[in-house]
Structures are given as structure tokens and as C-alpha cells.
Amino acid sequence: MQIIDTVLSYCGWQGVTLAAVLLLSLGIQLYYYLFVYGRIPGYKNSRRRPVLDREPPISVVIPMFSEDYAFIEERLSLILAQSYPDFEVVIVYVGQDTDFYDELRRLGTSFPRIMTTKILLDPRFPISRKMALNVGIKSAHYEHMVFTSTDAVPRSDRWLSLMAKGFLTGDIVIGYCGMERGRGFANYFMRTWRMMHAADWLARAIRRRPYKGILHNFGFTKKIYFGANGFNHLNMNIGEDDLFMQQVMTRDNVSVVLSPRATLSEKVWGGVGWWMSQLRYYGSAFRFYPGAVKRFIRLELLSRLLFWVSAVVALVLMPLEYKLAAAALIVVRYVVVALEVRRIARRLGEGGMVRGYFLYDLLSPFYAVVLGLVLRRKDERVWR
Known part of the structure; x- marks a missing residue:
């Protein structure tokens, strides 16, 4: 006083x-x-109660909404080179280019891990990422699935093995994806924003109060997906990594995978204007988050x-x-x-x-x- x-x-x-x-x-x-x-920094996922006795085979599901030759020639090889014995890569091509799709199918003959499927793009009926993922999930051969995008690449050949190990302790697995490192303060700001906002949902998941993952690096089982009757908020083109996850996540079914070797990098396609557009688009789901x-x-x-x-x-x-x-x-x-x-x-x-x-x-x-x-x-x- x-x-x-x-x-x-x-x-x-x-x-x-x-x-x-x-x-x-x-x-x-x-x-x-x-x-x-x-x-x-000190979190250890191994402290959780195991639900499997060995790492399962994995289906990596990747939606593709353009004729992305850069992904095929540069980034896909880093996924195929993952040090994991039993996995497949399910590519869901959404488009109209028959020649490109034929090339994808020929790629599958050279690399048996690749399986391709196609959704014909009709301008009158736009296809959302959730719809493409739904086709990929139904096409996947394995129960345990990991989802990523054509814009993201693993930073090591251990990414998939660490994500698969996450399924030992949970039916839902969430990892981290950073932004591609570049020059200038704008790039630094985007990278830091991504990391510190990821710290919010990673910290909540560690405390067994999960509410989201990141669409470039998360996974779940078919049982989880079909048990919830598929994705929710079908009137929205977004929400597969947060609004749907909020429906299926519990205190005990989420496994958090944190390691530099389990991290992915998302390609940066522009500056602050592009970044604000991305935040506005995906941030539109925030209004539906729990209080x-x-x-x-x-x-x-x-x-x-x-x-x-x-x-x-x-x-x-x-x-x-x-x-x-x-x-x-x-x-x-x-x-x-x-x-x-x-x-x-x-x-x-x-x-x-x-x-x-x-x-x-x-x-x-x-x-x-x-x-x-x-x-x-x-x-x-x-x-x-």
C-alpha cells in the first residue's frame, strides 16, 4: 500500500x-x-499411451488444381524419396488437360508408389479442396493417411516416417509447415507469423485442447473420416484443417509431431499483398471457432x-x-x-x-x- x-x-x-x-x-x-x-520445445509425443504396436502403411494424399510441372519435376521427387518402407502417393488431379493427366498416369508406371485419379473440371461446378480430398481418401488403399499440398516440400527424408510414428499414439496426427525462406523483411514477417500462430494451436494440442492442424501437414484415419460422415461446412471451400478437425479431435486421439526433420516448407508466391490475401481467405473460418x-x-x-x-x-x-x-x-x-x-x-x-x-x-x-x-x-x- x-x-x-x-x-x-x-x-x-x-x-x-x-x-x-x-x-x-x-x-x-x-x-x-x-x-x-x-x-x-520439450514436448515428447512418446509419453502418450500407444494405440498401435508398429508404424502403419501410409497413403499420402495430394490434391492438384493446375498443370503443375514444377511440382512433378522438383517437389514430388522429395516425397517419393522419403525413407519409409510402405507408402503410396495418391494424386488427385482436378482439371481438363488430358495430356497432363496421361503424363501423370505414365509417371505411375515408372514409380509404382504413385496412384493418380482425376476430377474433370467444369467451370459451372467449381471443385473445392475438400471435394478433391474426399476422392483421394476413397481412392487411398491404406487406413492411415497423411495430407499435404503441391506447394509444400519436406525438409528431410524422415518427414513421413515421423508422421507415421505419430499414428502409434493417435488416430489424428498434426505436424508443422513453415514458409519458404527468402530475402527481405516481408519474407521474415511471413515466416515468423506462420511459426508463432502455429505455436498457438501446437501448444493447445500439447495441452490436450486441440483445435486445428495445418493443411500442408496433417493426417487421420479413414475410421475418423467416415465416422464423422466426411467433411463438414460443405458450403465453404475451406475448413478441412480446422473446422473439420474441431469436430473429430478429442483430448486423447491427437498426436503432435514436432521435429525439424518432420517440418515442411510452403512455397511463397508473392509479398505482403499475397500473404494478406491468404490470411483473409483461410482466416474466414475463424468466426466459427469455439469461444x-x-x-x-x-x-x-x-x-x-x-x-x-x-x-x-x-x-x-x-x-x-x-x-x-x-x-x-x-x-x-x-x-x-x-x-x-x-x-x-x-x-x-x-x-x-x-x-x-x-x-x-x-x-x-x-x-x-x-x-x-x-x-x-x-x-x-x-x-x-
């Missing part, structure tokens, strides 16, 4: 209120980074925004002693955050994250506010 009276007499009620906001927001931030995200998940995500962003705003106000307007205390709190928070981000990045196989993190940490809450405003407008690409 004496400290409060001293601050009140020295700085007024505005100073006390500012100090309360600063300390409360700092406490919330430290809780997230130390006790929520901080569980990611607890929304609060969990928003609380971290809100507390970070309040911390920075109150810290800046203290540094600009308050007396010298107050400024020094605020500066000390900024240093303490940043040291904790930087150390935890470094540990998370190492576990997920991401490099060069800490160097520019201070700027990302400062700007990303404001970017999230802009994204929230953008998401208020209906994205016509989402709806069928």
Missing part, C-alpha cells in the same frame, strides 16, 4: 492505472511464453498490444524513474520472449528468427488488428 501511495502522490491516478496495465499485460505475456509456448479458442488467441495479442502501448506512453510522458522502470520491464520481457522463440524455432527447424523478432513483436499486433478489420468483409472465394 505504501508503494501505491507513493506512486499515487508522485504520478497521480493516471500513473497508477498505467502501471497496473503495464504489469498485468506483462504477467499475461510471461504466462504465454513461459507456460504455454514454453512447453513446445475458448478465440479468447485464447485474442488474449495474447491484446495483452501484447496493451503492453507496448502502455510502455510507450510511460517512456514518453512519465517521470524519469517511471521511464527507467518501464524500460527495465521491456528488457525483461524481450529477453524472455527471445529465448523462448529461439527454443521454439529450433524445435520446428526454423532459422534466423530471433534476429529481427523485436520488430515483428512490435508490429504484429497492429497487423492482426488490420487483418481483423479485413475479415469483417465477406470473402466470396470462401463460399460455394
Whole structure:
């Protein structure tokens, strides 16, 4: 009470209120980074109760919505080169190019692991990714399936074996996919945004409160899929990695695979404009998330925004002693955050994250506010 009276007499009620906001927001931030995200680096999936006694054969299902020769010539070979004895690659081609599909089929004669199927594209009846996945699931020969995209490539030849090992302890497997590393701050921002937002759903899954995976690197069994009568939210072109997963995920059936060797990289096709378009498209599902998940995500962003705003106000307007205390709190928070981000990045196989993190940490809450405003407008690409 004496400290409060001293601050009140020295700085007024505005100073006390500012100090309360600063300390409360700092406490919330430290809780997230130390006790929520901080569980990611040391997580061991092997501690879960096994449901299988050996790694199962795997069907890798990949939808293809264009005549992507770059995928065939460059990225597909990295999937076929996976160090795993028993798997197939099911490619679902959605298009009209008969010559391209014939080439895919000829590829299957040279590489018996490849199985191709086709959905004829009719402009009057657009085909969603969920519809393509449904065909791929029904075409797959194996019970256990892993899903990825033509835009993602494994970072090692152990990716599939680690994802398959995840099925030993769960009927649903979720892994991580980062963004392709490039030059410039825009690329760094996209990579860091992907990693730290993945930290939200990875941390929740580790705490047995899962709510999503990532469409480039997740899997489940046919029993899970057909037991739920297939994908939900059929009026939307999105939702297979979150809205559907929220329907089938439980505390005990989700296996989290975290390793640099189990990480994929998604190809970057543009700059910040392309990235915002992607976030707007896939972020349209957020309105349907459970309230607890929304609060969990928003609380971290809100507390970070309040911390920075109150810290800046203290540094600009308050007396010298107050400024020094605020500066000390900024240093303490940043040291904790930087150390935890470094540990998370190492576990997920991401490099060069800490160097520019201070700027990302400062700007990303404001970017999230802009994204929230953008998401208020209906994205016509989402709806069928």
C-alpha cells in the first residue's frame, strides 16, 4: 500500500492505472511464453499411451488444381524419396488437360508408389479442396493417411516416417509447415507469423485442447473420416484443417509431431499483398471457432498490444524513474520472449528468427488488428 501511495502522490491516478496495465499485460505475456509456448520445445509425443504396436502403411494424399510441372519435376521427387518402407502417393488431379493427366498416369508406371485419379473440371461446378480430398481418401488403399499440398516440400527424408510414428499414439496426427525462406523483411514477417500462430494451436494440442492442424501437414484415419460422415461446412471451400478437425479431435486421439526433420516448407508466391490475401481467405473460418479458442488467441495479442502501448506512453510522458522502470520491464520481457522463440524455432527447424523478432513483436499486433478489420468483409472465394 505504501508503494501505491507513493506512486499515487508522485504520478497521480493516471500513473497508477498505467502501471497496473503495464504489469498485468506483462504477467499475461510471461504466462504465454513461459507456460504455454514454453512447453513446445520439450514436448515428447512418446509419453502418450500407444494405440498401435508398429508404424502403419501410409497413403499420402495430394490434391492438384493446375498443370503443375514444377511440382512433378522438383517437389514430388522429395516425397517419393522419403525413407519409409510402405507408402503410396495418391494424386488427385482436378482439371481438363488430358495430356497432363496421361503424363501423370505414365509417371505411375515408372514409380509404382504413385496412384493418380482425376476430377474433370467444369467451370459451372467449381471443385473445392475438400471435394478433391474426399476422392483421394476413397481412392487411398491404406487406413492411415497423411495430407499435404503441391506447394509444400519436406525438409528431410524422415518427414513421413515421423508422421507415421505419430499414428502409434493417435488416430489424428498434426505436424508443422513453415514458409519458404527468402530475402527481405516481408519474407521474415511471413515466416515468423506462420511459426508463432502455429505455436498457438501446437501448444493447445500439447495441452490436450486441440483445435486445428495445418493443411500442408496433417493426417487421420479413414475410421475418423467416415465416422464423422466426411467433411463438414460443405458450403465453404475451406475448413478441412480446422473446422473439420474441431469436430473429430478429442483430448486423447491427437498426436503432435514436432521435429525439424518432420517440418515442411510452403512455397511463397508473392509479398505482403499475397500473404494478406491468404490470411483473409483461410482466416474466414475463424468466426466459427469455439469461444475458448478465440479468447485464447485474442488474449495474447491484446495483452501484447496493451503492453507496448502502455510502455510507450510511460517512456514518453512519465517521470524519469517511471521511464527507467518501464524500460527495465521491456528488457525483461524481450529477453524472455527471445529465448523462448529461439527454443521454439529450433524445435520446428526454423532459422534466423530471433534476429529481427523485436520488430515483428512490435508490429504484429497492429497487423492482426488490420487483418481483423479485413475479415469483417465477406470473402466470396470462401463460399460455394
